[in-house]
Amino acid sequence: MPLKKIIMHKLRMRLKEPFATSFGVMQEKEFYIIEVVDSDGNKGYGETVAFSVPWYTEETVKSNRDIIVDCLIPILREHELYHPDEVFPLFEKLRGNNMAKAAVEGAIWDLYAKRKGISLATALGGEKTEIGVGISIGIQRTVGELISKIEQSLEEGYKRIKLKIKPGLDVEILREVRRHFPDTPIMADANSAYSLKDISLLKELDDLDLMMIEQPLQHYDIIDHAKLQNQLKTPICLDESIHSLYDVEKAIELGSSKVINIKIGRVGGLSESKRIHNYCKKQGIPVWCGGMLEAGIGRAHNIALSALANFILPGDTSGSSRYWEEDIIHPEVIAEKGIIKVPTSPGIGYEINEDALRKFRVERQEYQI
Numbered sequence: 324m325p326l327k328k329i330i331m332h333k334l335r336m337r338l339k340e341p342f343a344t345s346f347g348v349m350q351e352k353e354f355y356i357i358e359v360v361d362s363d364g365n366k367g368y369g370e371t372v373a374f375s376v377p378w379y380t381e382e383t384v385k386s387n388r389d390i391i392v393d394c395l396i397p398i399l400r401e402h403e404l405y406h407p408d409e410v411f412p413l414f415e416k417l418r419g420n421n422m423a424k425a426a427v428e429g430a431i432w433d434l435y436a437k438r439k440g441i442s443l444a445t446a447l448g449g450e451k452t453e454i455g456v457g458i459s460i461g462i463q464r465t466v467g468e469l470i471s472k473i474e475q476s477l478e479e480g481y482k483r484i485k486l487k488i489k490p491g492l493d494v495e496i497l498r499e500v501r502r503h504f505p506d507t508p509i510m511a512d513a514n515s516a517y518s519l520k521d522i523s524l525l526k527e528l529d530d531l532d533l534m535m536i537e538q539p540l541q542h543y544d545i546i547d548h549a550k551l552q553n554q555l556k557t558p559i560c561l562d563e564s565i566h567s568l569y570d571v572e573k574a575i576e577l578g579s580s581k582v583i584n585i586k587i588g589r590v591g592g593l594s595e596s597k598r599i600h601n602y603c604k605k606q607g608i609p610v611w612c613g614g615m616l617e618a619g620i621g622r623a624h625n626i627a628l629s630a631l632a633n634f635i636l637p638g639d640t641s642g643s644s645r646y647w648e649e650d651i652i653h654p655e656v657i658a659e660k661g662i663i664k665v666p667t668s669p670g671i672g673y674e675i676n677e678d679a680l681r682k683f684r685v686e687r688q689e690y691q692i
């Protein structure tokens with residue numbers, strides 16, 4: 324693949340409404356669109372998913388930019404690539420910074436698929452033509468507001484409802500929600516807000532018939548999660564604790580997680596996501612694709628990955644209009660009755676909306692390869 328240059332577009336976009344989790348409230352999203360251009364004029368796109376503040380993992384928008392410019396682009400200058408699977412081992416020499424690595428690798432995957440004239444989903448080995456999706460609802464001010472958000476999401480057809488919880492805003496609220504929606508597939512995501520000291524509270528969640536409880540304990544932990552899983556019927560799903568296939572192997576071996584949330588950025592890219600998917604499939608562990616409040620390019624990558632067979636559970640990739648008045652791709656991602664059609668045109672299958680890109684762009688830098 325004759326890579327010629329990389330263009331980094333820094334964008335700033337405002338969410339339709341604030342998104343509240345146990346770690347904080349987000350209203351604005353800053354990120355980079357990574358555009359890889361080859362000498363034939365083909366273009367591949369990736370999106371950085373770290374937030375401005377390191378409260379989900381240690382990476383930030385700035386660290387993503389610095390690692391890409393100072394470390395990853397120089398590596399690309401030194402190596403010729405034939406297949407995107409070669410990117411992960413090249414970047415593996417550098418510790419961590421998975422979201423920076425994934426954004427660049429994702430752009431190269433898109434470029435590769437476009438050069439081949441196949442969809443990214445097909446390039447990854449995806450078989451599904453459509454994917455089922457759920458929605459993640461942030462912490463609300465009142466239970467009434469939460470109930471109406473859930474009603475609205477169910478009307479829109481989302482296949483499962485994920486609710487963010489934190490200490491003090493958990494069991495009672497979920498009980499109330501369960502009373503209103505006795506049969507709805509509901510899960511809870513704590514974003515690491517609890518510890519084993521909260522075991523009696525966490526056991527109360529076990530009576531609410533939740534699909535799973537996502538990342539209740541410390542953000543790197545797999546030991547305490549195993550202890551907790553031993554005492555719960557409800558499956559635990561790890562999110563923050565999973566940075567690699569290695570982490571998945573150990574978590575499954577220990578019994579820390581019966582379901583895995585795969586986020587492309589968190590695990591360092593699509594190649595590693597694929598390996599995790601394949602391993603979980605062999606182990607009989609269902610996976611789903613998590614989200615990072617992505618704009619259209621990141622969403623498109625999530626959709627392509629979710630076309631792989633073992634993405635059995637609905638993911639967090641809702642339609643573009645979930646977070647954005649206007650997305651940066653054309654067409655926008657549409658979730659109809661909780662279903663997104665996997666694009667069949669080459670690469671990610673969505674075009675950049677150049678007007679929207681210019682509108683939200685606050686910075687543009689080019690780097691020769």
Ligand code: OSB
Nearest residue numbers: 379459514613614615616617639
């Ligand atoms: O834990 O999955 C998470 C959003 C930001 C940070 C972490 C998480 C989330 C979500 C929403 O749950 C995912 C999305 O809709 O993109």
Ligand code: MG
Nearest residue numbers: 512537538562
């Ligand atoms: Mg989560």
